[in-house]
Amino acid sequence: MIRHIAHNLILFSGLACFLTACGQLVVKKRKLENINLFILFALMGIILLQFYSVVTFKILSYPVIISFHSTIMFIFSPILYFAYYVVAFPEIKPPKKFYLCFIPAAIAFIGDLYLFFLDNHTKQTLVQNFFGNINSPGVTLFKLGASFAILQMLLYHLALIKVLIPALHNNNGRNIILITFIYSICSASSSIIAIPGYIQGNPDFIRYSAIIISISFIFTYLIGIRYPDFLQLLSINVKKTSYSKSLLKGLNTGLLLQELELLMKDKKLFLNEEITLKDIAETLHISQHQLSQLINEKFNVNFNTFINSYRIEFAKSLLIEKPHLTVLTIAYESGFNSKSTFYDAFTKHAGVTPLEYRKNHSLKKHS
Missing domain, CATH: 1.10.10.60 (Homeodomain-like)
Incomplete structure (x- = not known):
């Protein structure tokens, strides 16, 4: 019963992500940040629905659902960083080295492309081997790609947590910072839980990770209703903290x-x-x-x-x-x-x- 509720929560959150993504496209005065949020929520929706197919074992019948799983997860973190950068520094273009963050996604895409063009029977065998923890070359390729993608997500969230910790000491806008800090902790935790799930082919760990992501999404959605300008408020307060180490020292x-x-x-x-x-x-x-x-x-x-x-x-x-x-x-x-x-x-x-x-x-x- 509890497992059934958990699965429905993951499915609901995945579909809700797509609806939220579409909502960003119908904004009257659409900005670059709305396009970024559309991509982010769409990617999150795909990831959650792929998780749903894994934990309900639907992937055994329809292995195509998990296509480009590693690529999507590798793309998610740089897009998340870019979305924050656009809101925090709208007048500054991201540094060119930022685009190097997409290299892992490009490499993963080659591996995912190989898996995508396998025939359906071979894909089903790979999925069965994944759950049976039988490390054939295809399964090993998938496990490595997904594990490194999750590890990348973890590193991005830890970097965000590092930025937020000093900002927690500010009285102004502390609620906004605290909310983002809690969300980042939850996201980092879901990444830590998911890694052994991929390495061992254990759907339970992936289920727990998906539940945390689902709850985080619902939490984010409710916060968005409470604070419509949440991203702007976050960027303002983080900026205040970063500006405490002034870049203007020594300048007239x-x-x-x-x-x-x-x-x-x-x-x-x-x-x-x-x-x-x-x-x-x-x-x-x-x-x-x-x-x-x-x-x-x-x-x-x-x-x-x-x-x-x-x-x-x-x-x-x-x-x-x-x-x-x-x-x-x-x-x-x-x-x-x-x-x-x-x-x-x-x-x-x-x-x-x-x-x-x-x-x-x-x-x-x-x-």
Whole structure:
């Protein structure tokens, strides 16, 4: 009875992951982080359904279900890291060495491809050998791939735990950090439990691991309802901790702020719609992370919001001083690359739409 409930929990969580993934695609203002979350939840859904097929022994009849299992798990951890990076540092591109994290997945893909093209009878024999702990070449290949993938997951979660431990001492946002810390501990535990399951061909260990993952997913879903901006809140609080070891030590921040103001007000670099954090950092002869920290600490905003604030002030002057210009023309002349982006940023900053702003000032002028 308990085992039946556990299996249904794993199946339910796997299907729920797919529904959650689809939900990320129908977000009205879809961002890169939504695409990342779609991939993450879809991968988690596949992993859970594959676990379900293992613990219920359906894999014996349909071995194709477990196809590319190692590849999927090898991909999951780098995508998880990338999702966090995009939220924490939206203005900075991930370092090129990040893409090296996908090399294990590429290697695993070759092995999984070999297993995929085996005939169905051979696959069924391999599955039977897996459960019987008979280490034929195909079974050994699968066990090694899956075990190393789980080990990689464990290392990624341990790295995240290492980042979170110092942040636990912060009073602000401590609940967010604590929630993520507990989730990471659970995920790391599920990885530790799963490894002997693969090595020994023991479905019980895989079942326990899948149950922990399922509970973690449900926990994450409920937290997402409680904290809709959970990822943003997490990144803000982790940033505060990382910034406690300041990257600005030894720099004349007063002079840097003056130079930054000069670039914005006099040279109007914000009018270039393709301006990036890297461009301005190179002009100031500091790193991207140093400039990001400088803007975060001194203005309490990220780089994109900082640049847009200057663009909006410039647009305000055009709306009043040049009433013959259309909103679209003003958007482009202010450095925005689309009318919708301009409208969203302007409304958020000014509290009214560009047309309402122009109309209000026109009425004041004639009153």
